[in-house]
Each structure stands twice: as C-alpha cells, then as structure tokens.
Amino acid sequence: MKPSVCLILSFHDRAVQYEWFIEKALEHQMKLHFIFLNPEQWHIERYVRHRKIPCLFIKYHSKKDIPRATALIYQYLIKNKIDIVHTHLFDANISGLTAAWLARVKKRIYTRHHSDFHHRFHAGAVKYDRYCNRLATDIVAISKNVEDIIINTEQVKKSKVHLIHHGFEFDAFKNVNSDEVESLRNKYDLRGKHPVVGMISRYEKGKGIQYVIPAFKKLREKFPDAVLVLANSHGSYAKEIKAMLKQLPEKSYREIRFEYNLFALYKLFDVFIHVPEYAEYEAFGQVYVEALAAGIPSVFTLSGIAREFIEDRKNALVCNFEDSDGIYHALVELITNADLREQIINEGRRSIAHRFGINLYFRKLLALYNYAE
Numbered sequence: 001m002k003p004s005v006c007l008i009l010s011f012h013d014r015a016v017q018y019e020w021f022i023e024k025a026l027e028h029q030m031k032l033h034f035i036f037l038n039p040e041q042w043h044i045e046r047y048v049r050h051r052k053i054p055c056l057f058i059k060y061h062s063k064k065d066i067p068r069a070t071a072l073i074y075q076y077l078i079k080n081k082i083d084i085v086h087t088h089l090f091d092a093n094i095s096g097l098t099a100a101w102l103a104r105v106k107k108r109i110y111t112r113h114h115s116d117f118h119h120r121f122h123a124g125a126v127k128y129d130r131y132c133n134r135l136a137t138d139i140v141a142i143s144k145n146v147e148d149i150i151i152n153t154e155q156v157k158k159s160k161v162h163l164i165h166h167g168f169e170f171d172a173f174k175n176v177n178s179d180e181v182e183s184l185r186n187k188y189d190l191r192g193k194h195p196v197v198g199m200i201s202r203y204e205k206g207k208g209i210q211y212v213i214p215a216f217k218k219l220r221e222k223f224p225d226a227v228l229v230l231a232n233s234h235g236s237y238a239k240e241i242k243a244m245l246k247q248l249p250e251k252s253y254r255e256i257r258f259e260y261n262l263f264a265l266y267k268l269f270d271v272f273i274h275v276p277e278y279a280e281y282e283a284f285g286q287v288y289v290e291a292l293a294a295g296i297p298s299v300f301t302l303s304g305i306a307r308e309f310i311e312d313r314k315n316a317l318v319c320n321f322e323d324s325d326g327i328y329h330a331l332v333e334l335i336t337n338a339d340l341r342e343q344i345i346n347e348g349r350r351s352i353a354h355r356f357g358i359n360l361y362f363r364k365l366l367a368l369y370n371y372a373e
Contacts, residue, residue: 002031005030006033007034008037008085008087011038011089011091013043018044020168021167021362025362033054033055033076034053034055035076036055038059039061060091063091066095074102078103084109085108086109093110096110108137112139114146115143115145115149119153133154146284166284170349173266177264188268196227196268196271197227197228197272198229198273199272200290201230201232201287203235203236203241206277206281207275209230212273214244219328223335229254233257263294272287272296273300273331274291274306275327277321280303282303282304285303285304288305288306288310289305289352297344298344299327300318301319315344316344316348
C-alpha cells in the first residue's frame, strides 16, 4: 500500500513549484494531502482544491496561533492516517513537526528555506531551528550553502540531511503566450521602453536593491528610455528603497507588489539583476535559475545556489558584493554587446538543464519518501 503524504505550508500564496509537484504527484497516483497555515484562502489552496486533493485550511496570522494550529494539524494527521509529513517554512515547521511527532508519524521531513539568517540577525530564533532539527527525521537542504550551515554550524548528523535542489518546469519559461506578454506590457506601461531592467526581489536590505538604484540612475544617462521594474516591491526595507527611488524620474521605474503571471513577467525584461549583499544571504535564490530558464541575460552576485553553477562571462555577468559601479558596467556591456548576450543566454539554459529539472527533483523526493513508483 502506498503511504499517504501530507505537505504543510505556511504563508504561501502562489508558488508554481508546488503546482508542478502536484501534477507529478497526481501522475504517480500519490496519496497526497495539504495543510495550509495562511491568513486567508490563497491561490495555492484554490489550486489544490481544484485538483481535488484533500486539504485543510487553518486561519493563521502569527506565532500566537501555533498552539491552535498544532492541535488542528494533530487531529488531521490522526484522522487521515498520514504516514509522511513534509513541512515548508518556519511556522509550518514548528506546528507541523510538533503535531507529527505527537501523532507518531514515522517520517517527519522539513525543507530548510533559509540559510544563516537567524544566526546572523536573530540569534534568539536559532533555538527554533535546532528544535526543528531534532523533531525531523530528515531535512531537505536546498543548496550546499544550506547543507553546510545545518551540518557544520548546527551540528546535525550528515545522514539526516539530504541535498535536493528546487526543480523547475523549463518549458513554462520558454513557451509563453505572446498575448499574455503584451497584456502585461500594456498593464505596466512598458511599450516602446528600452532597455527594461528587471528585478524580482522583496524590499529587504540583503537583496542589494540599494546598490542597483544608483547604477540604474547612471545607466539612464546613456539610455534615457530605460525603465527599472521592481517586482515583489514590499518588505522591511521598503521605506529606505522608496526614498532612494525618489532620485529617479517618476516614470523611469515600476513597482509591482505581486504578479501572478511570472512567466510573462520575465519576458518583459531585456536584462535581469539579482545582487544579494553576501554569499550566504540566499538559501537558494530561485530567480537565478528562473532568469536563465527565461533566456534573460543577467547580472548576479554569487549567493545561495549561484555559488554552485554561475560562472562570470559564461552564463551571467558576476559583480562583487555591494558594488553599484560594477552593476552599472555589467548592465552597459550586456545591453551593448549582442554576441555576449547571445552566448550568455545559450549557456545559461545549458547550465541549468541537467541540474534543476522538475523530474530530477521529483525523483529525489520519491526516494526520500521511500515511495515506490
């Protein structure tokens, strides 16, 4: 008999990786359940219900809701005889792993989606990471960066930690409906604008947006019609970012809080930027892979997964950390050097093809679940 698997997610709205996972799970007739800890019923839950997968919604706002959430998860796990629990993100990890341990679920997995953030900025929260490490029978590290922190810094046994990179459906980035792209181009008033410089980064200090804005300001001296698109434009550093944006002409940038059509959004960009402040900031950094999958020549700093496969002048242009001048020169080179652009696009797609495919990701999860195909 196939085991029943319950994924527990907190604060997820739309995350296409779970949609891809769901479709693979249904192909394999997996006995799948979901539990959502969200303030309201968001896109991912509607997707799961549309696919007729059993699920539970728990109204969840903050850590004060952990006791109630844990009790409701426990009841669900017992009632549905769940064999494997797999949690994603901090609140789901705490509530879900606790409930699974109390319910005596034998296989308790969590995916570690952050790297050294607590060690560096919130030392008091490290105890919760260690608590999750103890309760889990297995931990998924999404990059070598994360694997090193769990094993070397937090002293978790190597046998408990499994390196499984995120998986992507590459065709979704290549085969994008042109009408959808044009619709977004009109929506964000980008028709006739060139170059369009894209970022998909929350307004957090560590994302390095504060180094991009001065570089873009200088870029406009050479390319007066350039537009900077800032998607996911919210976060704890928003006040500082918005103050810096006032240095730019109002019509030279677009702030997009959230765009559901990720694939069409990438097609609006002529160049892409992702420049975190230091190597350990990103646990993974999905945009590194997404931009290459979408065929957008990119300027990167090496953080998270980029440290494992990005090579300067091969599949991207690499800048030093906190380097506005370097970002500016890299942008100019990508915009003006067509041969380099073409090489980076082609090599970028080649460099991700065998590392981050959804099929490889799914096979590794099946092996972790001890799930017979």
